[in-house]
Amino acid sequence: MEKRLSDAAMEGDIQSLQDLLQEDPLILHRSIVSCVSETPLHVSSMLGHVNFVQELLNLNPELASELDSHGCSALHLAAAKGHLEIVKELVRVDPEMCMVRNQDGKTPLHLAAIKGRVKVVRELVRGRPESAQVVTERDETALHLCVGSNRLLGLKSLVEEIGKDDDVLVNQKDCDGNTVLHIAVAKKQIEITKFLLTVPGLDINAINKNGFTVLDTLTQSPRDLRDMEIECILGDAGVLSAKDLQIIAPEWVLNPTKVPQTTMSLVSRVSAEESNSRMPIQKHKHTDWLGRKRSALMVVASLIATVAFQAAITPPGGVWQADENVDGNGNPLEHPRKAGTAVMAYSQDIEYGQFMIFNTLAFLASLSIILLLVSGLPMKRRRWMWIQMIIMWVAITAQVITYFISLRHMSPDSAAGMLRDVTEISVLAWLCLMGVVFIGNVIRMNLWVLRKYGFIKEKEQKPSAQVDNDQEDV
Helix, strand or coil: CHHHHHHHHHHCCHHHHHHHHHHCCCHHHHHHHCCCCCCHHHHHHHHCCHHHHHHHHHHCHHHHHCECCCCCEHHHHHHHHCCHHHHHHHHHHCHHHHHCCCCCCCCHHHHHHHHCCHHHHHHHHHHCHHHHHCCCCCCCCHHHHHHHCCCHHHHHHHHHHHCCCCHHHHCCCCCCCCCHHHHHHHCCCHHHHHHHCCCCCCCCCCCCCCCCCHHHHHHHCCCCCHHHHHHHHHHHHCCCCHHHHCCCCCCCCCCHHHCCCCCHHHHHHHHHHHHHHCCCCHHHHHHHHHHHHHHHHHHHHHHHHHHHHHHHHCCCCCECCCCEEECCCCCEEEEEECCCCEHHHHHCHHHHHHHHHHHHHHHHHHHHHHHHHHCCCCCCCHHHHHHHHHHHHHHHHHHHHHHHHHHHHHCCHHHHHHHHHHHHHHHHHHHHHHHHHHHHHHHHHHHHHHHHCCCCCCCCCCCCCCCCCCCCCC
């Protein structure tokens, strides 16, 4: 009979359920005390049989409180699957199940947040608002789980339901002391980061257990192309590094709900006092400038090295696919062709030599920059950064020449005139740009020398906790 009841639950067959009840009125009660871990309510809730669930709850509401072998209630399963109507029925019968955690330490709200079930998240918070404050074994709230799973819509709906003025919940930290903003930045989630910065009451300069603010977390994470955009977003919002905050991170205890949060008013007050008490140290500005340049050079050098390596193994015209010792007429070739060698090397050997020279120059120059940046050598002066920038100019210029050699080889004779015009205009524009950059840097170097020896008065520094990108002195 238990098999028949399970089949009825899987099919959502209400008539079969009624027939079983006529044969045994206590069959639903027996399913609770039996050794079977899943009740018919678990099965029907997971499969989305709304009418069958309603019938079960009308006949025996106690089923809503039963847990399976994994500690999951029917509400856990319905929330994870996104069955909104079933969630409403289960919450109506037993709202306390919103607070129950399974063996993994997750509530139905946690599962809905991870899966991105937006409507279910809203219903659970409305049914039991306190469920939003329940944390996992890692002290993660539903907000942490939304961000960790990259669920932007779920995060927005959750913030709307709990109220944007609940700054305690939006600033709550996990077992590592990370707020939701720390996690969003560490995972390079640009849209979520933008949204979180609009939430009132969010402590944008919160410090985790490692003593890192959000900006420090970005600096310590693996670098990629999204870092510069995220850094600009954080800078516009007024996010500071721990060094710039000039405060000591509070000690963290095991229960984060009992620890007073570092509010924005405290950070602003401390930063204001430090700014008014003394001028900002020029070293911070120097370090920030070097850090930004190092990051930009690393990204560009990596891209150039990748392009140059790819061009070397796949030169213009490709490579011979098989060995050839005779021509089409059966006569032996003067220069036998070997599989894997460049076609261009046989047809245009001079141009191929030029191509390899400039491509190798771009490749080695970019690798040199990468090696210097990761070597750990104490190159923290601007003159070393200038040297690396000059090497980068050489790499970019060599890459441009390589491009035009490849373009010339692949263009037919009929396009020679147009190719010549394009090349002349491009080279002229490139030389003009390089001239402007060179003259600008010469002027900056002369100004630096004049200031260093006292011929020009130093710029007056305004007290500020941040360094503007446009105020980079030489």
